[in-house]
Amino acid sequence: MGRKLLIHNDKVPNIHSLEVYRQNGGYASVEKALKTMTPEAVVEEVKKSGLRGRGGAGFPTGMKWSFLAKPPGVERYLVCNADESEPGTFKDRYLMEKIPHALIEGMITSSYALGAKTSYIYIRGEYFYVARILETAIEEAYAAGLLGKNILGTDFSHDCYVQVGAGAYICGEETALLESLEGKRGNPRIKPPFPAIAGLYGCPTVVNNVETIAAVCPIINMGGDEYAKIGIGRSTGTKLISASGHINKPGTYEIELGIPVEEFIYSDEYCGGIINGRKLKAVVAGGSSVPVLPAELILKTDKGEPRLMTYESLSEGGFISGTMLGSGGFIVYDETTSIVKNLYTFARFYHHESCGQCSPCREGTGWMEKILHRIIEGHGKPSDIDLLWDIQRKIEGNTICPLGDAAAWPVASAIRHFRKEFEAYINHPEKIKDAMPII
Amino acid sequence: MPKVTIDGHTIEVPDGTTILQAARMIMDKGEGNGENIAPPTMCYYSKLKTSGGYCRTCIVKVSKGSEKDPRPMPKPVASCRTNVMDGMEVQNITSPELLEARKGVVEFLLINHPLDCPICDQAGECHLQDLGYEHGLAKTRYDFKRRTFNLIDIGPYIKLHMTRCIMCFRCIKVADQLTNHRYQGMLFRGDASEISTYIEKAIDNDFSGNVIDVCPVGALTDRTFRFKSRVWFTKPMDAHRNCTKCSGKVALWLKDNEVLRVTSRKDKWGEAEEWICNECRFEKKDIKDWVIEGPRHIDRHSVISANHYESLAQLKLDIGKQQKQLNGKS
Numbered sequence: 001m002g003r004k005l006l007i008h009n010d011k012v013p014n015i016h017s018l019e020v021y022r023q024n025g026g027y028a029s030v031e032k033a034l035k036t037m038t039p040e041a042v043v044e045e046v047k048k049s050g051l052r053g054r055g056g057a058g059f060p061t062g063m064k065w066s067f068l069a070k071p072p073g074v075e076r077y078l079v080c081n082a083d084e085s086e087p088g089t090f091k092d093r094y095l096m097e098k099i100p101h102a103l104i105e106g107m108i109t110s111s112y113a114l115g116a117k118t119s120y121i122y123i124r125g126e127y128f129y130v131a132r133i134l135e136t137a138i139e140e141a142y143a144a145g146l147l148g149k150n151i152l153g154t155d156f157s158h159d160c161y162v163q164v165g166a167g168a169y170i171c172g173e174e175t176a177l178l179e180s181l182e183g184k185r186g187n188p189r190i191k192p193p194f195p196a197i198a199g200l201y202g203c204p205t206v207v208n209n210v211e212t213i214a215a216v217c218p219i220i221n222m223g224g225d226e227y228a229k230i231g232i233g234r235s236t237g238t239k240l241i242s243a244s245g246h247i248n249k250p251g252t253y254e255i256e257l258g259i260p261v262e263e264f265i266y267s268d269e270y271c272g273g274i275i276n277g278r279k280l281k282a283v284v285a286g287g288s289s290v291p292v293l294p295a296e297l298i299l300k301t302d303k304g305e306p307r308l309m310t311y312e313s314l315s316e317g318g319f320i321s322g323t324m325l326g327s328g329g330f331i332v333y334d335e336t337t338s339i340v341k342n343l344y345t346f347a348r349f350y351h352h353e354s355c356g357q358c359s360p361c362r363e364g365t366g367w368m369e370k371i372l373h374r375i376i377e378g379h380g381k382p383s384d385i386d387l388l389w390d391i392q393r394k395i396e397g398n399t400i401c402p403l404g405d406a407a408a409w410p411v412a413s414a415i416r417h418f419r420k421e422f423e424a425y426i427n428h429p430e431k432i433k434d435a436m437p438i439i
Numbered sequence: 440m441p442k443v444t445i446d447g448h449t450i451e452v453p454d455g456t457t458i459l460q461a462a463r464m465i466m467d468k469g470e471g472n473g474e475n476i477a478p479p480t481m482c483y484y485s486k487l488k489t490s491g492g493y494c495r496t497c498i499v500k501v502s503k504g505s506e507k508d509p510r511p512m513p514k515p516v517a518s519c520r521t522n523v524m525d526g527m528e529v530q531n532i533t534s535p536e537l538l539e540a541r542k543g544v545v546e547f548l549l550i551n552h553p554l555d556c557p558i559c560d561q562a563g564e565c566h567l568q569d570l571g572y573e574h575g576l577a578k579t580r581y582d583f584k585r586r587t588f589n590l591i592d593i594g595p596y597i598k599l600h601m602t603r604c605i606m607c608f609r610c611i612k613v614a615d616q617l618t619n620h621r622y623q624g625m626l627f628r629g630d631a632s633e634i635s636t637y638i639e640k641a642i643d644n645d646f647s648g649n650v651i652d653v654c655p656v657g658a659l660t661d662r663t664f665r666f667k668s669r670v671w672f673t674k675p676m677d678a679h680r681n682c683t684k685c686s687g688k689v690a691l692w693l694k695d696n697e698v699l700r701v702t703s704r705k706d707k708w709g710e711a712e713e714w715i716c717n718e719c720r721f722e723k724k725d726i727k728d729w730v731i732e733g734p735r736h737i738d739r740h741s742v743i744s745a746n747h748y749e750s751l752a753q754l755k756l757d758i759g760k761q762q763k764q765l766n767g768k769s
Contacts, residue, residue, distance in 0.1 A: 190492035356632035363547035394543025
């Protein structure tokens with residue numbers, strides 16, 4: 001049984017209420033940080049913990065915090081990215097829905113560390129009921145003196161607001177999120193400047209994922225060094241994984257980073273094996289945008305070592321034979337899955353969600369979708385596979401924000417690992433109806 | 440003052456200069472060994488704040504970040520929005536993989552473009568035409584239906600032909616920065632997005648006509664000039680008049696003594712030297728309204744001016760060359 005730090009008491013009745021949350025040790029990190037630590041000491045603990053951004057990129061949080069510009073007399077903001085829009089990812093929803101105070105507590109502690117007087121939780125439109133849960137939690141926190149003026153009798157004052165977005169995938173990109181939060185169209189900004197210098201309303205801003213902010217509480221409670229002992233190498237602590245697809249027990253799991261992928265898929269503690277005793281075909285390990293890996297490569301690296309649930313092990317072998325931990329959206333495909341149809345679903349999604357600012361993504365995503373549609377309809381041409389490869393190659397790296405890369409990687413990996421399947425679709429269109437679609 | 444090297448040409452530039460501006464400075468000094476090392480631009484416009492970064496045609500490879508941090512940048516960067524650092528080394532036309540990436544961008548810009556140059560007023564002075572000629576493929580690989588839109592009249596003088604639009608956002612920046620009220624913006628998302636005045640609300644501002652000059656393609660055209668003449672049959676003349684709203688310094692496009700069109704004077708990078716008002720642009724179509732200064736020098740680098748289409752033999756040769764490159768690759 002691995003250690004749980006974030007959702008260890010998710011089964012406690014009424015844990016969403018402040019009273020029960022505090023009875024279970026809640027808001028200890030706020031007490032500890034505000035009363036006994038300086039903001040710098042909090043940042044130092046987070047640095048020591050080795051915590052890395054849980055939204056997908058895996059950038060060290062402590063380092064991100066220390067980049068925050070601190071010009072005198074200028075407001076600083078903490079923005080929580082709760083626009084969990086990566087297909088296959090639903091861990092933040094689980095956390096906010098079950099234990100909303102875990103996020104609010106993290107927001108207060110993190111804001112103290114950053115010297116932010118105001119913070120925002122930007123939540124996607126589809127999570128409107130979660131926004132209500134958070135708002136209730138914030139009201140409770142205000143009433144208990146945990147938010148507002150002079151929190152717990154200290155000099156630190158802080159306000160926290162929930163802002164509901166309209167549900168665009170692109171608003172999960174931090175600068176598009178800030179635009180949307182400012183009331184503008186959610187288009188990514190051209191960087192530099194980075195949000196740490198000029199973010200929300202042109203002020204220095206830190207944008208962190210829900211899980212990252214919630215993880216600050218156990219780090220402060222147990223100390224950064226202790227937290228860093230969990231996990232392997234530079235992948236420290238615990239991580240929420242949203243497991244979905246053809247598994248016996250889909251759901252949100254908290255794992256200690258470093259458990260083998262095989263254990264995660266097959267042990268009864270987590271996914272519980274493949275549904276109906278079928279065989280594993282492929283896995284998308286970190287949300288729809290990371291490369292899909294066939295069973296033999298997700299269980300073992302190309303060096304024959306068992307693959308572990310860590311940032312490093314999953315990306316072992318680069319994109320040739322590896323993938324990414326990403327946001328932890330773990331999608332499992334059994335042997336009946338059609339990778340090509342699944343890819344079409346993804347391509348359709350990225351086409352729909354492209355913001356339209358830069359040409360490669362705006363035009364390329366639609367082009368890829370049209371070609372994939374033609375292939376699954378049985379009208380594919382033999383040259384389509386190479387054309388798809390060339391299009392994704394010309395999108396990747398040439399766009400303003402990572403949406404272009406996110407659209408390109410699934411296409412590249414599907415062709416790289418499942419080229420035969422594309423050929424089968426194109427050469428034997430009469431057999432297409434046999435292949436089972438997913439979803 | 441940082442020193443930057445672009446395609447082997449070193450120049451010292453003021454702080455805050457972008458790679459693109461530095462490349463243009465090198466060209467302005469007459470260096471470049473006869474090659475144009477200034478990256479092509481479709482959305483950047485030096486006179487419009489926050490323009491650039493969208494079209495991605497000006498991407499360059501930064502092979503050395505700076506003297507302090509010599510690591511190369513992992514991805515191509517938009518030269519119009521990236522400032523130079525001291526000791527930076529940039530590759531534009533000297534990097535084959537960069538040119539390949541740019542070719543990709545041009546292909547993306549063209550897949551939904553109608554390629555209706557034979558009936559487009561912009562033909563002959565169209566930046567996309569030049570770009571397509573210089574960096575495009577001989578044959579399209581896109582065999583789906585292209586997107587189309589209905590034509591929209593933006594007020595009495597301007598026609599919006601969204602089908603031709605490449606989403607450079609220059610007109611939005613003009614509407615934002617030059618005119619008092621913003622009536623123009625972007626609707627929808629992805630490849631369904633369009634420039635719109637929202638319920639076709641007329642732009643009735645004295646300087647709104649400048650959106651026509653900034654448009655790199657034929658998406659925004661002058662309704663007083665539409666289908667009057669091909670631009671290469673008109674004579675450009677520098678002229679001025681006393682205008683209370685603008686400088687009154689314009690370029691007239693004449694056929695015999697008839698003023699077919701009035702535009703701003705454009706510099707060698709295709710950018711307006713000064714904005715002109717709608718009265719000068721649309722209402723002064725009598726040659727007596729103007730004091731003619733003399734013939735306007737036009738930088739004849741465009742596909743048509745350079746006579747690429749003049750000789751059928753040359754055209755076949757050019758296409759054959761591109762076709763060979765295409766076949767050699769696949």
